[in-house]
Structures are given as C-alpha cells and as structure tokens.
Amino acid sequence: MGGDVVDSQVFVKQISDSLLAKIAEFVYQRTGIRLSPQKKALLSNRLRRRMRQTGHSSFEAYFKHVQSIGEDHPEWDAFLQEITTHETFLFRDEVHWEWFQNQFLDQLAKDARSGRRPRKLHIWSAACSTGDEPVTLACCIAAKLPNAHLWNIRILGTDIGTGALEQARKATFGIRAMGRVPEEYRRRYFTQVDEEHWQAKPLLTRWITYKQHNLLEPMREGPFDLVVLKNVLIYFDVESKKVVLEHVIQSMHPGAYLLTGAAEGIANIRGSLKRVYPWLFQKPEK
Ligand SMILES: C[S@@+](CC[C@H](N)C(=O)[O-])C[C@H]1O[C@@H](n2cnc3c(N)ncnc32)[C@H](O)[C@@H]1O
Known part of the structure; x- marks a missing residue:
C-alpha cells in the first residue's frame, strides 16, 4: 500500500508521456536535438527547477511559457541549459x-x-x-x-x-x-x-x-x-x-x-x- 502511494506521488511529479512528446517535438524543431524518452525522470527534475524559478505551477504552464517566448528571451537559454549538455574541456581528444x-x-x-x-x-x-x-x-x-x-x-x-x-x-x-x-x-x-x-x-x-x-x-x-x-x-x-x-x-x-x-x-x-x-x-x- 505504502509503496503505491509513493509511486503515485512520483508519477504525478513527472511529465506525462504526451507532454514529453510535445516538448520533444518542439525542441527538435527549434534545435535539431532529439530528446530521449528514457530521460523522462531527468528532464522532469530539470524542468521542475525552471518552474520554481519562473513561478509556474505545472509542466504544462511552464511549457506554454517557453513556447511563447523568442530565442532572445533569458528563459529560452535557461530552458536550453537544462536540455543540452555543455560538457567540454581544453585539448579534448x-x-x-x-x-x-x-x-x-x-x-x-x-x-x-x-x-x-x-x-x-x-x-x-x-x-x-x-x-x-x-x-x-x-x-x-x-x-x-x-x-x-x-x-x-x-x-x-x-x-x-x-x-x-x-x-x-x-x-x-x-x-x-x-x-x-x-x-x-x-x-x-x-x-x-x-x-x-x-x-x-x-x-x-x-x-x-x-x-x-x-x-x-x-x-x-x-x-x-x-x-x-x-x-x-x-x-x-x-x-x-x-x-x-x-x-x-x-x-x-x-x-x-x-x-x-x-x-x-x-x-x-x-x-x-x-x-x-x-x-x-x-x-x-x-
Ligand atoms: C557537448 S557540447 C560540445 C562542446 C565542444 N564542441 C566539445 O566538443 O568539447 C555541445 C554544445 O552544442 C550546443 N548545441 C546544441 N544544439 C545546438 C544547435 N542547434 N546549434 C548550435 N549549438 C548547439 C550546446 O549548446 C552545447 O554547448
């Protein structure tokens, strides 16, 4: 029983598959990057951070906001930071x-x-x-x-x-x-x-x-x-x-x-x- 409660809470805290698909398509169209569905938990955590920063109470509301802003808006870059990796170092390879x-x-x-x-x-x-x-x-x-x-x-x-x-x-x-x-x-x-x-x-x-x-x-x-x-x-x-x-x-x-x-x-x-x-x-x- 207890496990069910915890599971359902975790589930609620994650992005739904249908919203994930919409976000993935949006990211793909704008950047060419393919978001992996396996990264759902990671993406949920990262976007939750942005929701807290921008005062949005749901993934849907936050995503609507991201869709409405231009590429010169600071939140666009903050969103990008969460979905891309900047890993690099001098003399790599x-x-x-x-x-x-x-x-x-x-x-x-x-x-x-x-x-x-x-x-x-x-x-x-x-x-x-x-x-x-x-x-x-x-x-x-x-x-x-x-x-x-x-x-x-x-x-x-x-x-x-x-x-x-x-x-x-x-x-x-x-x-x-x-x-x-x-x-x-x-x-x-x-x-x-x-x-x-x-x-x-x-x-x-x-x-x-x-x-x-x-x-x-x-x-x-x-x-x-x-x-x-x-x-x-x-x-x-x-x-x-x-x-x-x-x-x-x-x-x-x-x-x-x-x-x-x-x-x-x-x-x-x-x-x-x-x-x-x-x-x-x-x-x-x-
Ligand atoms: C892992 S880093 C690679 C850095 C460096 N080239 C290296 O190999 O160490 C990937 C970079 O690609 C950038 N990137 C992702 N999609 C892009 C796009 N559509 N146009 C330009 N840069 C993009 C990200 O912002 C990120 O800084």
Missing part, C-alpha cells in the same frame, strides 16, 4: 590536436612560405560551448605558427546557448577544463587567477570572436579553412545532421577540413566530403 598542430598547421606554414597561399587562417568552432575549443585552437596556433603576428587569423566560436557564450567571453577556465593543457602552454598562454582558475592571455583571445548561432540555420560568415564540429551531432537525428552538414559544407573553402567528434555519425551522409580519418573530412578542391 589528443589525436585531433596532434593532427592540427603537426599536419594542418605545418602544411599551412609551408604553403604560405612558398607563396601558394596567403597568410590567412579562418576557423569556425561550431557548438563551442564555453570556449574551450576556440582557446585550444588559439594555443596550438600560437605555439606552432611562426610569425603568427603577420597572419590574418580569425577563430569564430558559435553556440546556440547565450549563457555558454557569456562564459566563453570571460576566457577563464577551472582545474578540470585545464587538466590536459600541456604544462608549457599553461605557462606561456595563461595567467593564473587564483588556485583553481586560469585566464587565457590576450595573445590568444585577440583572434577569437563569439556569436550566437543555431546550426540549423545557414552560416553567413566564412569561407573557413577549417570547421570544428565536435560532440553535438550525436544528439541530432539523420535529417537534422544533413541540414547542418549542408550549411557547414557551404561555409567551407574548397580544400578546407571538417574536424568532427569520433561518434558524430556523418560518414554515410557526408555528401561531397572526402573522408581522411574517421573524424576528419575534406572538401574537394574543385
């Missing part, structure tokens, strides 16, 4: 940064020296969360590109979440985020703020600009020599992955590279892109 430093940047410098290309490097870090990826790119460039000051370097970091971007603009990183930064880079390119925080020096941040951007929309800037798109398409279904890839390919220079996460699942929908490694693709030269 060592093999990617080895390739970037020892192959991509080396080749770039060689081509510039021989006059085969201008000293220009434009990179897009798409879905950059709190900026760890753009700052990693900047670290590698500062370390590997001779005469970086003579180059036209631009790193565009974008994300759908404005809160994440606000954090990114501070360029301050905690112990966990800094865990894989090589000691020498930490000394050269960061200032220790306190026992647990480091700030990227202007030497790195001068190259980086942050902008809010939804990957389902076309990218108006570019063309880019490299697009980094990691750990985001894993939350998308095939249809939205295709839309994103189309926009990404449009934004790339002929011959440019697309660096993705290992499990992004685009190998079968990569269109004209050539696969270099399971996580690296190249746009044809012509």
Whole structure:
C-alpha cells in the first residue's frame, strides 16, 4: 500500500508521456536535438527547477511559457541549459590536436612560405560551448605558427546557448577544463587567477570572436579553412545532421577540413566530403 502511494506521488511529479512528446517535438524543431524518452525522470527534475524559478505551477504552464517566448528571451537559454549538455574541456581528444598542430598547421606554414597561399587562417568552432575549443585552437596556433603576428587569423566560436557564450567571453577556465593543457602552454598562454582558475592571455583571445548561432540555420560568415564540429551531432537525428552538414559544407573553402567528434555519425551522409580519418573530412578542391 505504502509503496503505491509513493509511486503515485512520483508519477504525478513527472511529465506525462504526451507532454514529453510535445516538448520533444518542439525542441527538435527549434534545435535539431532529439530528446530521449528514457530521460523522462531527468528532464522532469530539470524542468521542475525552471518552474520554481519562473513561478509556474505545472509542466504544462511552464511549457506554454517557453513556447511563447523568442530565442532572445533569458528563459529560452535557461530552458536550453537544462536540455543540452555543455560538457567540454581544453585539448579534448589528443589525436585531433596532434593532427592540427603537426599536419594542418605545418602544411599551412609551408604553403604560405612558398607563396601558394596567403597568410590567412579562418576557423569556425561550431557548438563551442564555453570556449574551450576556440582557446585550444588559439594555443596550438600560437605555439606552432611562426610569425603568427603577420597572419590574418580569425577563430569564430558559435553556440546556440547565450549563457555558454557569456562564459566563453570571460576566457577563464577551472582545474578540470585545464587538466590536459600541456604544462608549457599553461605557462606561456595563461595567467593564473587564483588556485583553481586560469585566464587565457590576450595573445590568444585577440583572434577569437563569439556569436550566437543555431546550426540549423545557414552560416553567413566564412569561407573557413577549417570547421570544428565536435560532440553535438550525436544528439541530432539523420535529417537534422544533413541540414547542418549542408550549411557547414557551404561555409567551407574548397580544400578546407571538417574536424568532427569520433561518434558524430556523418560518414554515410557526408555528401561531397572526402573522408581522411574517421573524424576528419575534406572538401574537394574543385
Ligand atoms: C557537448 S557540447 C560540445 C562542446 C565542444 N564542441 C566539445 O566538443 O568539447 C555541445 C554544445 O552544442 C550546443 N548545441 C546544441 N544544439 C545546438 C544547435 N542547434 N546549434 C548550435 N549549438 C548547439 C550546446 O549548446 C552545447 O554547448
């Protein structure tokens, strides 16, 4: 008996399946993210937090509110924060940064020296969360590109979440985020703020600009020599992955590279892109 009472209370506290389906469809249409029905309990807890903050007494009322607001409303970002993961850290996936430093940047410098290309490097870090990826790119460039000051370097970091971007603009990183930064880079390119925080020096941040951007929309800037798109398409279904890839390919220079996460699942929908490694693709030269 007692168990029944507890169960029914828990049940009442969770989102109904029909509302969950409506929320999932809404999130999918706006962001391309597929919410998993298995996450019902987690989502219920997270949305309850937002309900408390915004003074709504039911999931239905809160969801109505979210539907009625625009993407520039602070609650839209707070809602997004609850349904997306911003997990990131500097130098995530060592093999990617080895390739970037020892192959991509080396080749770039060689081509510039021989006059085969201008000293220009434009990179897009798409879905950059709190900026760890753009700052990693900047670290590698500062370390590997001779005469970086003579180059036209631009790193565009974008994300759908404005809160994440606000954090990114501070360029301050905690112990966990800094865990894989090589000691020498930490000394050269960061200032220790306190026992647990480091700030990227202007030497790195001068190259980086942050902008809010939804990957389902076309990218108006570019063309880019490299697009980094990691750990985001894993939350998308095939249809939205295709839309994103189309926009990404449009934004790339002929011959440019697309660096993705290992499990992004685009190998079968990569269109004209050539696969270099399971996580690296190249746009044809012509
Ligand atoms: C797990 S983080 C990945 C951060 C970084 N790329 C990395 O690999 O460490 C995923 C990011 O994707 C962003 N995101 C989710 N859907 C998006 C969309 N439709 N457009 C742009 N960014 C999106 C989230 O806000 C989140 O910051």
